[in-house]
């Protein structure tokens with residue numbers, strides 16, 4: 001698998017850490033270029049007008065559109081690892097019921113969630129509905145602002 005550069009302003013970084021071969025099935029969410037300025041790309045058969053306004057509403061709730069416009073990502077912060085894991089299980093339960101699965105990265109006090117639809121490829125109403133479910137679930141779990149989230153290591 002080819003490696004890819006991560007652009008940091010004028011600088012391009014390319015090394016073994018950014019190499020795609022370390023992420024066998026998907027691109028790690030934190031390396032995906034987050035953007036609220038890219039154009040959403042909806043899957044075939046979706047209602048672009050409805051999904052367009054749904055996507056805008058999600059962006060206002062802190063979701064960011066992938067650079068390719070085909071997925072949305074948000075990081076949820078919690079005061080404990082237990083809450084972060086409970087949130088993951090809440091999402092896992094709904095994913096299983098709806099047969100639509102996210103990519104999640106769990107840290108000590110946060111969870112990155114990414115939604116996209118593989119088939120048909122692009123953003124769908126399923127991604128929108130699941131993103132909303134995440135926002136509701138985070139509310140139930142008592143999410144906090146990033147600064148209040150549990151961090152690993154000494155205070156700086």
Ligand SMILES: C[C@H](O)[C@H](O)[C@H]1CNC2=NC(N)=NC(=O)C2=N1
Pocket residue numbers: 099100101102115116117118119120
């Ligand atoms: C057979 C099964 O329902 C499909 O493969 C589902 C499973 N979960 C999925 N999850 C996501 N995020 N996108 C899909 O296209 C998808 N497809």
